[in-house]
Amino acid sequence: MNIALKQLKVFVTVAQERTITAAADKLFLSKPAVSMALSELEKQLDHKLFDRNNNRLIINEQGKRLLPLADELLSRSHSIENLFDQTGPVTGNLKIGSSDTVGNQITPFLLRDFRESSQHYNQSLFISNTAQICHKLSEFELDIGLVEGKVQQNDLVTEPWLDDEMVVVCHPSHPLTLINNLRLVDLENSEWVLREPGSGTREFFLNRISPRLEKWHQAFELNTTEAIINCVAANLGITCLSKLAIQHAVNDNRLVILELPLDMRRQYWLLFHKEKYQSPLLKLFLNFCQKWDLKR
The missing domain is CATH 3.40.190.10 (Periplasmic binding protein-like II)
Structure with missing residues (x-):
C-alpha cells in the first residue's frame, strides 16, 4: 500500500466541502483529478469513505476513523515544509476560530501577546457564531475554538477559559x-x-x-x-x-x-477536537491561552 499525501489532502477537503466540485475548486484541481485521487485511496484501503447522496458526499464511519489520522499526517507534513522558514521555536499554521464577541473583543489582543511571546506569526482567524465554530472544529477545518457559548458536543473537548x-x-x-x-x-x-x-x-x-x-x-x-x-x-x-x-x-x-x-x-470556553493531533504549535498556544490574562 502506497498512500500519497495528495490523496489524503483530497480526502480531507472532500470531507469538509462535501462535493467533488467544491473540493476541486478549493484545491485548484480538476473534478476528474479529485475523483480519481479519492477513488484510488478508497481502492487502496478497500473501504468506501463516503456515502453518496445525489451530488453530495457524506463521510461515513470508515471515513470518520481516517479523518483525524489524515489531518495529523497533513499537519506533520506542513511542519516539515515550514521547518526552516521561521526563526521561532515552532512552525506551522494555526487555524483559530472565535465566536463574535471573543473574536472582536479579545482574540486580537491574545494573538498580539502570543506573537510577542512565541515569535510565531502564521495564524488565521475565523469569526462566526459558536455553532459554526463547533461545526468547523468537527470537520477539522479549525485547530482551536474560543467561544462564549456553552458547548455539549461529544467529539469536542471543552475547557473553561476567561470570565x-x-x-x-x-x-x-x-x-x-x-x-x-x-x-x-x-x-x-x-x-x-x-x-x-x-x-x-x-x-x-x-x-x-x-x-x-x-x-x-x-x-x-x-x-x-x-x-x-x-x-x-x-x-x-x-x-x-x-x-x-x-x-x-x-x-x-x-x-x-x-x-x-x-x-x-458567564464563562468563555476553549474548544478543540478530542482526536485532533496536538502539534508543538497547538500545545504551545493552548498553554498560552490558559495562562493569559486580558487585563494584564
Missing part, C-alpha cells in the same frame, strides 16, 4: 432609565434586539433572562454585535450583550447599562 459579564443596555432616553431600583418585572413587554440562533450571546439571553419574563418581543434578529449596538443606539429596542462589547458605546453616551438584580456572569 465575562453580560449587561442589559438601552438608549439613554429609554423609559427604563427613569426607574429607580430596576427589577426584572420592569422589563416585561420590552422590545429586544438579539443575535441569531447558534450565538452564545443569544443562548445567554434565552437561558438566563427570557425564562424570567412573562412577555417579551423580538424586534430584530441580527448576526453582528455592532449592528445590534447601532439598533439599540437608534432606540429600536433593548439588548443583552457582553460588557466588553458595548463599553465603547457607553463611553460615547450612545447606550446606558441597566443595573439588574441578576447574576450576569
